[in-house]
Amino acid sequence: MIDAAQPTPLISARGLTKSFGAVRALRGVGLDILPGQVHGLVGANGAGKSTFLNMLAGVVTPDGGELLVDGRPTVVSSPRHAADLGFAFIYQELALVPEFSAIDNMTIGVRPTTFLGLGDARRRKAIAREVAARLDLRFPLDKPVRDLSIAERGLVAIGRALVGDARFVSMDEPTASLSDVECERLFDIVRELTASGVAVAYVSHRLDEIEELCDAVTVFKDGQVVASHERGGYTRDDLVLGITGARDVRETVESPDAPVSRDAEVVLSVRGLARGPRVHDVSFDLRRGEILGLAGVVGAGRTETLRLIFGAERPVVGEMTLGGAPYRPRSVADAIGRGVALVPEERRSQALVMDESVLVNTKMGGWRSARAVSWLPFVADGRARATARTMVERLGIKTGSINSAVRTLSGGNQQKVVFARWLSRDVGIMLLDEPTRGVDVGARRQIWATAEEFAAAGGAVVVVCSELEELAVCHRVVVMVEGRTVGEIAGPGVTEADMLEAIYTQERTSS
Amino acid sequence: GCSGTPGTGSTDDGDGSLTVGIVSYDTTTLAAKAETDAAKSAMEAEGWEVVTQDPKGDAAQANTICTQFITRQVDVIVISVFDTTQMAQCMTGAASASIPVFYLAGSLQDGVAGAISTTVAPPINEYMIDQIKDLPKLKILAMTLQPGAPCRAREADLDEKLEAAGLSDKIEKHEVVVPGQVTDAQNATAAWLQANPESEGSDLVIWACFADPAMGAYAALQQAGRQVPIYTWDFSAQVVEPLRNGSLAAVLAIDSAGEGAQIVQLIKDHQAGGEPQEVDAATTVVTPDNLDEFLADHPEFAS
């Protein structure tokens, strides 16, 4: 199929297979990555995109098949070997050393030029600063990265792949934690890279990015390549069909039919909330049946705001009322006791015990309600299992059984387990922080549907989502800039353009 | 080590052969090791079977070992250094299995079939007080070890004798830390030497209730280039040089080979239906003056 006019591929995969125990992550993957091109990889959660890229990185060794680099059969034996081949990687999971500064993180892999690397620090600093300038990084480069926000950390991880002169750069969901400004900057860099002949592999669940950026697109499904497209030679529906195997999945989010009545009961009211360097003055009201969006750029203080409402942090200033009564949660347990739930930003580190089962993760924190006799501390496992099974069914969680470890689930299904936890408990308000990050189109739709259902059933939802167009599900959107709520946009039908305009008008006036 | 042949029955075949289980104290403690070694070889010379186990100074472990000996139905149990107040489980078990228990370096208490006492506090304490009682600016650093029964007895005897000599106010005590006793004594001595600089011209004396802290003190003296007489117990090869150069003023030599013969005799007497008895181990106070003579009599120490 390879066109004679095309240059020889930098990387060719032929029939790559890989199994993890019983999970067959790749079953015969073949594709070509050409120099000077952006090659998009799309597919549902667990389709095998990251596994494929990890083979190029020397992190995963293939069980079978062949990998050609510059036309020569190659087994990438270690990340170091990959670096020697001129491959650079932005990994899906942020891989940074928390105590190291941005400079040190970006230059960990840089080989020393002096004996034992003595006196090499200046050179490293220069290299890192150059990359920082390219990425237009505006945060201190010598602070430990653990003090940076998740988005800033994402930028550091991107910076690391730009250090050194790679021939091939792999980007596994690089925009998952970025907002639009940074995304644009990243796209510019990708275009610069390809212009100079570098090959780029680009993974994303945001299909418009794929359409905008990629010269070629390969669609993965269940560890196999089901379709390959050239730029302009496909429609959005083709991609969605390839990814999900179904035509009827709507990728765009639908707006609610009508706004929530102004008369609806205010279930949560927040006034002048402030804490630390990120939240300065946050005020809004949340009504019963409402999905309220919090829009803002990365670092606007949305995550921190949700954590304050959830009692994970205590506000320094400000007042809240819940169902009309004063609300000042002393702890997370306290907030949950009053019916507030949070689906946190990073599900692996903040929401799940990866090695534990679906059952255990669903019941986590709620075992008390599974007691056989309420005044005795013993749990009735049968009751807990029944709850978990009901939830698996109701949310359509794809899992072998409720006893499978959540590690074996795809990202979207893992996220649904977190929803299952709250839906199986008695909560009235759900705080959703980036609920669809790293989740494929199919699962994303289901997650929004779950949120809508919850609100329609008399709950209320506050949602933070950096993909602004998804906030179209909201009845109303509150705009946050630099730790302050600056206004709100009434829905339904809030558009991305509305929000961007609100954010940037405010930013300009405030700075 | 031990030469007990696996599988050999402990059945008391006739009157001659016995199986003896020795609960040693801690093989890194020199005196205790010398005693158990001597006891073992003396018993083996009698044709008895001997099993030795080392609890490393841990009383709980010592009881476990003893209980194991009881399970194994040895004829006699010998316990080194520990005393009955630390061996309740052992003593109860042995009593109900009618196995006699002997103490090496212990004392005769309820339920004990025989004991050899190595506390022998008076010889060194008396010798030391005799040497120092007329010193005008006397200061004594005493290295004590409360958990060890012999050490406690030696300290009590010293307190009593100093009191009698009117020297109670001259003593300063340092409780050594075990394990790590050598370095601990070294550091404590070094600090004490700082607190008593040479320029003050005090008459310094060090007393250590067993050899290890004495060796630590000796190391500190060498480091500081000072000369302070040390009085202690447990003669062994390592004290020969310090004795010869006068750093050690007196060391009590316990005749451990003799202890071997003594314990065999105690066991034989008991088997013959004799009453429980306590005997003192034979001792010599070795000083720089009689060192060569002593070594000539005891060639096993000449290295």
Add this chain to the structure above:
Amino acid sequence: MTLTESPQASPELPTRSLAARIGRRTAAILGRYGALIALGVLLVIFSFASPYFLTIPNLLQVLNQSALGAIVAGGLTLVLASGQFDLSIGYMASLAGIIVTILMLQGVPIPVAIVIALLAGVIVGVVNGFLVTVLQVNALVATLGTGSALIGVNYFISGGTPQPVSTQFPEFLQIAIGSWLGIPKPVFYMAGALLILWIVLNKTDFGRNLRATGGNVEAAKLAGVRTGGVTTAAFVIAALFASITGVLLASSIGSGQPTGGDNYTLSSFAAAFLGSTVLREGQFHIVGTLVGVVTVAVGFNGLALVGVPSFVQFLFQGILLIAAVAFSSIGRRLSRE
């Protein structure tokens, strides 16, 4: 739109050879049952090596010998399962032994003395929990610190000397010395203690919360588990069981020893880690800890019966520990590939 066949997508399943599959299965078994197999092998070897080994009295003796260690290690297992460490448990056992005997010698009735000794342990446990959960001191450091401080406390209150109670209080000795139905009393205490701990860890909501905390403390907290309270409770339970052991130890040796229980720290860690390789994958659990304690005790007993010099026991314990854990880790990895 071009829907092209992907180049050379190999359609057939990646079949593994039978040998490879058998190897993988064997590895998986070794990983799961390695420690149990080791225990079995030891039992067989010692049965042949010594005629005294496989006798009821000796096996009871092995259990008796395991008993106190198993009680401390069982408590420690809860702390480990909550994702923390406790290096001070051995010193707590010593503390309880000294307190109970000193109080008895001062005329306090035995039951009251025991309760006070256990309370003292609980207080240390609360301190550990406070340091770790409220002051957020790393558990290793915090308990290294309390452990070190306890050495001092133990010396201080005992004056460094053993507190003998065997003559005056024979009824105190009756607590740990002697048998019921021919079985040494400590074995009953061990069975009771481990049963309680097993139920707490596996069958109560507290146990579930504890394991969630150990699995991912951040996630547990955001799911509504009061992780601080749970962790503190684990420290307190471990302290309580260590103190119980200390009292039993004092009863069985007839005196309170200022350093009597110190060794339990290392031996419990060894047992719990050994046990973490039993059946479950690297998780700490009560049954595993029991297997760990018993395996070490069997080795110790068998070697002593055979008449091996005692240094061999240390070699044995070290090598057993490394081998069991290494086997389990290799087995697990191979079986995953």
Add this chain to the structure above:
Amino acid sequence: MTLTESPQASPELPTRSLAARIGRRTAAILGRYGALIALGVLLVIFSFASPYFLTIPNLLQVLNQSALGAIVAGGLTLVLASGQFDLSIGYMASLAGIIVTILMLQGVPIPVAIVIALLAGVIVGVVNGFLVTVLQVNALVATLGTGSALIGVNYFISGGTPQPVSTQFPEFLQIAIGSWLGIPKPVFYMAGALLILWIVLNKTDFGRNLRATGGNVEAAKLAGVRTGGVTTAAFVIAALFASITGVLLASSIGSGQPTGGDNYTLSSFAAAFLGSTVLREGQFHIVGTLVGVVTVAVGFNGLALVGVPSFVQFLFQGILLIAAVAFSSIGRRLSRE
């Protein structure tokens, strides 16, 4: 589109009171300099308590007393910085001390005996590294295992008895005993060892890779760091420095003691953890470890000068450790708020 004002957005900035800001600053200082302040306070107290404390000979003695401990703890710092543990270093020090003295007693020339002793340590370090990186045994368990095995080995090769060399080999004693320029020789060894370790950890590529491995082993591996090799090297370096300490210890006490170095395990951990609170936030570093060792040595020396019973030292060490780490953790948290 309608952008309405959000309800009652309060316009004024939530300003912090001056007092709160001063408090925050104080907390930050306490967090960073807590351990140094503790050291300073100790120096002042002891200067008043004893006229002999603040004299050159005594301060040299404190350094001398710190020297060997600092060398082991320095090596351990590298292992800790790589994110691992080593519970066997104390036993390695004992091993080296025994090996060097036994070989000397058997007629091996002193330099050869020293080299063999250090090599033995290196081998143990390689074994630890192998267990941890290749067999992927948890470092705590692996080194608990090798440590236990080493106790056995040390007993075995020494027969359990000290190996006195002071009479026959006065030149061996000259290694650690005596002074150069009026400063005890061990102080020079300490300075040399820590300088080398500092450069290795802070100024070389290996050191950066080591710290990266300790910070996030996965990230380091993905960045191309050979984390297995780096970790093994850390274990080997720690083993080497522990063995050096063992040889120096044998030289300074004039004999090889089967358990002579065992205590270094706990004291080095205490020093390194104490040091991790110095200046940097919870990271292990050489200067911190030195401060940790010296603080403990100052405490011990001062208490001994004042004539305080020795159990107080344990209380002191425990409380110091807890206080320093707790301060630093509280300080850090408050200063972040």
